[in-house]
Amino acid sequence: MTHTSTNCFLDELWDFIFDGLKKKALKIHNEEKAREAYESKGEAVLQEMNLTELQKSYMKDFDYGKALLCWHIATEICYNVDQDENDEKRKWSKILSDYLTYLLIHQPKLTAAVAGITHERYGETCLEVKASANKLGAENLKDFCAKALEVRDEENGEGGYNREHAEERNHDAETGGRVLHGKSVFHDACNLARILRNHDKQWEMIVGVWAEMLSYAAGHCRGNEHARTVSRGGELLTHVWLLMAHFGITAQWPKN
Template sequence: MFWCLTLVNVVVIVTVWTSISGAFSRHYHRSNLEQRVHGTDVTRWVTIVLLIIVLVLSFLPPTLDRRWDIVDELHSHKQPTWETAMSQLSRNGRSDIFWQRAFGQYSLLLDFDYHSWNVLPLLSLGLVGKTREGQKAGRKTMLTREIIERVLSGFKESNGQLHDGQSALARNQLLSQFSWACTLPTNIHNILAWHIGTTIAMDGHPVPRTGDHRVAKTLSDYCAYLVAFVPDMLPGHGYDTQRIFDAVVMEARKSLTGCDTVSSRCEKLTMMALASDSSGTILELGGRLGRELRGVVPEARRWKVLADFWAEFILFLAPSSNVEIHAEKLAAGGEFMTHLWALLTHAGILERPSTTDGVGGGNNGAPARDSPV
């Protein structure tokens, strides 16, 4: 089957190339079919456009017709047992055709100063979207069974209830100290503040291949990646998420001028945090959070708290009514968030609670004030 498709593609490519080359050839001759409008040969250009359409269609990935296979498989079981969830997320089966088990990663404090020349969007006449300032994806990392178990075990312990991270903090006897960082104006504020805080708390500590440190780092950078690259997969309107992200990038460029390393940026933010309060910007709040997280000792406890928080928070973010974005991403290779969304939908969880543990958990992404940060 693979060779048949390859042969068809080769034939189509040769045919299209020959036709277009002939149309532009200096030996192109006029015929009775030639029609001109204001000096333009309409027949030639209509032919070329139709041939290009055929070429594009011949390259459309076969996953477009099967993009719902993952969701169908995840929904195919009558009972949403934890064993089924673990099996569906970790197995090496048909889903590998669509998703290579890779996490997108993004570090705000590392790449906020990234600048793209956007040559490809210009050459494509806008068909390829522009890369925004500070939008540089890091190297993808593979999903491990350790991460899957951490996310789903926390969900099991909460009896299938979603929490915005406060429950994880309470289990670690740190809710009173960090509850302020879970009740920011929007969930996007929470993601970015905790991402910045996590980066600061981990600065200077090499990330091991396994353990709580690795789980927290991976999930933190993945949530930041969704904010920067897949905002429609998160709570709230994607445009508002982009505005918040862009504002944080611009503030970081202004506030962290002269800091060339992640460590120097972390140190400056912790110094800025001394003068900030609960009404500060996302960058300032992230600096304050990072400074306070550094005070959680021993380090093993710090990594456990962060791993528990992110494992709980990413599930809280998963419910969505935007089915189209999940279908689109399935055709392009899939996202871990789509698996979580499908599992929660199958379990009957279609919306996230507006409050958790009796404390407001943000406003589900709706802007709460005029300033995006």
């Protein structure tokens, strides 16, 4: 119950997802383009916005589960720091971020084909977030998100995350468990949030990435798992899967 919402899915967000998939389908003219569209989990949006370094550092080098957790935390930080209630894409980003993270953690069979070692990484990330919240002395979520933008990797100083030494450090005094930074994504997410906050089209970028994350998960979910969701009332993920098939965004490009 903690991770679900009774709010109706916004019509405007439905339209955004539909239009995005339709535009993607119109760009498909051969098998190579079809494969690129089907396999993109956010890279295409970043590439279109000429953010190749961001694409490489925070998407291409990550598996789906790590990328999703990283972008989820970064989105949460940006959402709570940015208080513009009239920005529709800010709201849409939050909805899609929460939904896909919910699926990743609480409906793992739907994302099993792409997620990787999600629960282990999720547990490590939770430990690190908790330790960071205690260290920063945050009073509430918004305060924590504001302070998280100032989090710097102690070894790298200016905020770069040194993955080479990632698993060599830190013992969480409160839990008694070692925080494996190589599997946790909190520092990466803080660095990403700072980059997103400095972009003049941050929410256009973020919601575009989440829409692609959604279509990637929908396309790579096993068909029998989609079928099971129908008997339980259905999932947005399954609607997107069927819509992708309708538009021809599939693993096998329909040449006819």
